[in-house]
Amino acid sequence: MKILALKGSPRENSNSTIMLNRFLEGCEKSGGEIKSIKPRDLGIKPCAGCLRCNLIRRCSLRGDDWEQLSKDILDADIIAISSPVYFFNFPSELKGIIDRFRSFIHVRITEDGLIHTPWVAWRKKFVVLLSMGSPDEKEGSGIIDVMRFIVKELGENNELHTFNGTRLAVQGQIEFGPDKLKSLYKKLQIPTELADPDHARNRDLLSHLYSLGTELGAGVK
Ligand SMILES: Cc1cc2nc3c(=O)[nH]c(=O)nc-3n(C[C@H](O)[C@H](O)[C@H](O)COP(=O)(O)O)c2cc1C
Incomplete structure (x- = not known):
């Protein structure tokens, strides 16, 4: 299988990149x-918004990557995207790439709506x-909704798997052991009794991503 991995965080040793790396190891x-x-x-x-892609079946912009x-996108069997949540959205570079996906789809306006x-x-x-700072996965739901829409419109046999890492603030945190997480939570004034369950959740998430990667x-899946 050919896997294209897009690592959306600007940070070194970022939590979303660690999640993706674990999936890629599998x-x-x-x-x-x-x-x-x-x-x-x-x-x-x-995206320049010219909509010429609707006529010429490719993006009209030239002179970039x-x-x-x-x-690479068309060639891949699996497209894996890791990203921090920035104000409920992708960081701008990833959002720029997602907008260019418009050129893979024909759009027709009808009386009632759009047909893609x-x-x-x-x-x-x-x-x-x-990966997000919030303990509430809903902060990433805008991204997930957009990806669900795009994935469905690009082919009914496409599949989407989504995972959220929550309450993640500092680099590498998703791999912190219980003691290191407890001392971080103390500094961040997060109740320390959350450290053990959060550590278990992070560990289980990473191990699940490895298994999913192998499958x-x-x-297989
Ligand atoms: C500009 C900016 C905006 C952010 N917006 C949100 C947000 O809307 N919701 C949230 O839960 N976390 C938000 N965060 C926190 C990051 O999503 C969080 O630290 C994440 O775990 C970083 O992922 P990374 O380690 O992969 O870079 C924001 C961080 C930055 C720098």
Whole structure:
């Protein structure tokens, strides 16, 4: 399986990247072929809103990294995206890439609404991994809703897997052991009795992502 991994956090040792890396380790174990990209390292112009893609079946913007990235996207069996939640949304570089997905879809306006038809119906698996400061997963629900919509419109046989890491503030936190997490919570004035259950939840999440990686990477699920 070919896996395209988009690492959306600008931080080193970021929590969302750790989640993605764990998933990728599983994919690698199953023989998956991985290409990892940091959106921040690319030059991707923001969508110009020209809507010419509706006529020419590709993005009309030229002179940036979209040509290669769109090939990588089309080539992948699995598209894995990790991201921090920034004001209920993706950070701007990832949002810029998602907007360019418009060029994969024809849109027709009808009396009642919009009909989206992909130029080619995709059959891919999407994995979206979010890290957020809030303990409430709802802070990421706007992103999940958008991804659910896009994934469905690009092909009814596409699949979306989503996971949320919550109450994550500092780099590497998702891998902290119970004592280190307790002392962080003390500093951040978070009730320390939350540290043990949070540690168990983080550990279980990472281990689940590894298993999912082995299954998807092998083309099992
Ligand atoms: C600009 C900015 C906006 C943020 N907005 C939110 C938010 O809306 N909801 C939330 O739960 N956390 C928010 N956070 C916190 C990050 O989502 C959180 O620290 C996350 O775990 C960082 O992920 P990373 O370690 O992968 O970079 C924000 C952080 C920044 C820097």
